[in-house]
Amino acid sequence: MTTELYAKAHRKIQDIKGPLVFMSPVADVKYGERVVIVNSQGRKKSGQVLEVGEKAIVIQVFEGSDGLDRKSTAVFFTGDIVKLGLSDDMLGRVFDGSGNPRDGLGEVYPEVERPITGSPLNPVCRQQPKAWIETGISSIDMLFTLVKGQKLPIWGGPGLPLNAVTMQIARQVIRQSGEELVVVFAGMGITSREYNYFYKEFQDSGALASSVLFLNLADDATIERILTPRLALTTAEYFAFDKGRDVLVILTDLLNYANALREISSAREEIPGRRGYPGYLYTDLSTIYERAGIIKGQKGSITQMPIVTMPNDDITHPVIDLTGYITEGQILLSRALDRAGFYPPIDVMPSLSRLMNLGIGEEKTREDHRQLADQLYALYAQGKELEKLTAIIGSEGLGTFEKRVLKFTRRFEDEFINQGTQPRSLKESLDLGWDLLAEAPRGELRRVEDKHVEKYMPKREGVGAEA
């Protein structure tokens, strides 16, 4: 992002408020145009036109308005909307949140330049995703299968191992896809400790050479976070749809992104929506999340794994809620399981993959997958209800069946969910699922057909028979 040489300097700043600069009108300024702002000390900042009118122009300054004044600060209009130069050489590189090299290795010579806002993919051009991705985590593979081209966010309250679970999935994806995969990482407002963790993980998994990292750390300019995910997704689209690679995009943390958006909105004195977030938060988030998928007749795919911190473990928080309405499911981490020392502490009940059915079943995973998953869910839900009940009445009043369901529930959490960091193959997960089901009387297993029971249910003495 260079070149302001040809543009004329304008010194017409009227007001400076938060991240916004209000200017007197300048001819031919375009909405969405990229600007460069130079202060009296020659420090450069980048910005974008947020509003153009006959009376005023509003500019958002990505690095914040510190050090800007009315008199001597010069604003250059580049005549172009914000674009990113793209090339194969970006692989293995680390950029800052505005797309400038952060690793000291010099500029990348672009092959093409693209507007970072992207364009909506024509719905008729989308290819239905159908290849499942083995994550090695039983609960995910078995109960909410990840599918290539999906956007599946991970949510959890502060302090839960969001990063670790994300990276465990990413590692597995990297291992499976091999050379073909490109990982694009966008960090928005993350701490350097978190960054170091991700960096080391990428290094250890051997994915660094085929990764592109965009980093806006916690102490970097807040408003820059508006750009960061868009830079990452523009890069992802380039590798997926120009170069035909499978791309895994990790975005973290969308809560910080939304807070940056809120900051601009409140500086503009817009009418706030829920919890002060702007009314257009949904539309804005959708222009990020929807940049995933596969195009008909083309190689390449974009799979998105956004990480969203759930403030106060509140699933109704607007950022979480709106995310859930755009993404194709969610993986939720549970504080209760985490406290009990379970890893990965995935809360299976509210977790969901909306594309699961496209990716599983005969010839993809296994014929019994859907029914087995439904049955495990149903029994686990029943078990959790029973646990509440026993808390009140004790286990004395329970029948044999209830006791067996409780046993199933305990084993489900201890063995199935709490698998540790060691990956499990899908077959292992499926077999374990059937093994757990054998705890319940056959008559209670209404979601699985006989043919599957006969084929897959382990036959052990004393279990599986009618109570």
Added chain:
Amino acid sequence: MIQGKISRISGPVVRARGMEGIKIRDLVQVGDLGLLGEVIEVKGEEISIQVYEETDGLTVGEPVKSDGRPFLAQLGPGLLGMTYDGIQRPLEILRDLTGNFIARGATGDPLAKNKKWHFIPTVKVGDSVSYGDIIGWVQESPTIKHYVMIPESVSGVIAQIKEGDYTIEEAVGLLKDGVPLKMVQSWPIRRPRPAQRKVPTSLPLVSGQRIFDVFFPVPKGGNAIIPGPFGSGKTVMQQSLAKWSDADIVVYIGCGERGNEMTEVLTEFPHLEDPRTGAPLMNRTILVANTSNMPVAARETSIYTGITLAEYYRDMGYDVALFADSTSRWAEALREISGRLGEMPGEEGYPPYLASRVAEFYERSGRVICMGRGTPEGVKPSDSREGSVTVIGAVSPPGGDFSEPVTQNSLRIAGAFWGLDARLAYSRHFPAINWLTSYSLYLDALRDWYVSELSEEFLTMRTELMEILQKEDEMNKIVQLVGKESLSDPDKLLLDVARTVRDDFLRQSAFHEIEAYCPPKKAFYMMKAITTFYAQCQSLLGKMPYSDVLKLPGWEKISKMRYFPNDNFEVQCEAALKELAQEGVVQSA
């Protein structure tokens, strides 16, 4: 032509000056690219325009043009099978024009201009015709005849009309005063298409979903809302309904939908068979797809575009089902645009006119005596015809909280409420409709149909099943305190029967080959089986221990009934009923 200049740009809202004579809701072309937009505010000399496309790159002083007309939907043969965006741009044609990503300013004709249709007149020279009269038809799809109607404000005596092959723009005939009669007409989408009058609804929209057909039916011409938190299966349910309902025409509006889910609809519908005709489902379907990342103003419009298309087919005398997924996304678009205009917000930031907009939309559903004369069957030129639009709107309440404004405003209007329940969804009970909170106000209107199509018994059995579920709910509260073991045998039986009702009757898999569609008659047999078996078990209670009652093969028999093949279930059901009525008799004897 009115022409002015851009004076301000802020997101999707653009202001312009010098547009003297422009009216609210007029269609305008904005900037050098000619982006489409709609006038939403006139303030002194300045007007506000909601632009249907991204406004990046626009600048003050660029031209704004309008021919002083509102946005018009193009109506004529060729609509069926199409996929449009919110402003009726044909998405498949856009792909050919601009590639995989939608470029701004791209336009395409909603209806193929050069395709020839074989027109068969049903009126003759000398007949006098007026608005709504059918003058002939073309075979639009293998199963659907498209009736050509006289547009509004045209009337006169036919001077010329001839069978033959025409494009939509060629005149198929002439009136005496020289007005050409064409197959295409246009309609301002925000204005409901008129009908002679609304008539009461008395036929159910048969959906093949037991929870709806039996418990919470919606009639042809009625409306229903499906509110539910994300992940509770709204979309799958809407899609099952669209696939299986016995409407003649289906209009599916993906309003702010997920791209990949829209793709599911776009990919699957063309492969699906219409269960009644065996023809591809797309032959009777129009899709309006405006995914969440497509421009917000077009999302707001998509609802009106969709319902105008639905009304147009209703006016031909068809039963049309319209699915809107999700109306919350539409309401949010209203809120977003209202916010950009700086309007004073009402509840939760939604504009104060939300309630009236929601009401206006649902009121466009209904069963009507259509304008004009001519009936579809064999087209009797002098008779009047009936058509209907059924509206089924999904609502996505934030955080699953039903007290929010969109749900509440929709509830005030909708005749059926299908409340989705996250708890049911978590335990993978689908459709995750809560049977205790949902309701349908249409049962009385449909009584005659149930009696004549199924049986007198149907409504009594429906009540009986409902009571079982109600009692189960009360009983569960007791069980919470004392445990199940301490219940009396009849109470235990009630709980087990209730579970059968839930698991083997209400639960229905949208993905199972046979289960996906359950004919009402089969549902009726299943109800009968459950009530018969329940009565039988009750009669056995004193005669054998409850643990033996639980071992009766009847429980499993009932659970198998759902898988009886749909083409031949009567025989199997009758046999099962006989066995169930005899259950336990041998053992106890």
